[in-house]
Amino acid sequence: MSVDRAVLVFAGMMIFVSLLLTHFVHPAFVWFTAFIGLxxxxxxxxxxxxxxxxxxxxxxxSGPAF
Known part of the structure; x- marks a missing residue:
């Protein structure tokens, strides 16, 4: 796996985790989602x-994931 794809996977996972935290733990976790976006x-x-x-x-x- 390349660095670029790993970063995309990591960012997607962090957004998903932050949305789950916002829904199930506390609404203030939406700021975690905003931090990731920024x-x-x-x-x-x-x-x-x-x-x-x-x-x-x-x-x-770095480079293609071949």
């Missing part, structure tokens, strides 16, 4: 993604 937007503009840095350190490679 992080995705800043990553699109700056090119810096903390999750991608972690995945690279874990040994995932």
């Amino acid at each position: 992080n995705m937007i800043q990553s699109a503009f700056t090119g810096f993604c903390p999750a991608a840095s972690v995945f690279r350190k874990l040994g995932l490679r």
Whole structure:
């Protein structure tokens, strides 16, 4: 799996988890969802993604997932 795909999977999982927390635990967890969205937007503009840095350190490679 490439870093790009891992970041997409991770972001999707975090959004799903935050929505479950919002529904089943407390409505204030919606701010967690907002934080994830804002992080995705800043990553699109700056090119810096903390999750991608972690995945690279874990040994995932950049480029196509072949």
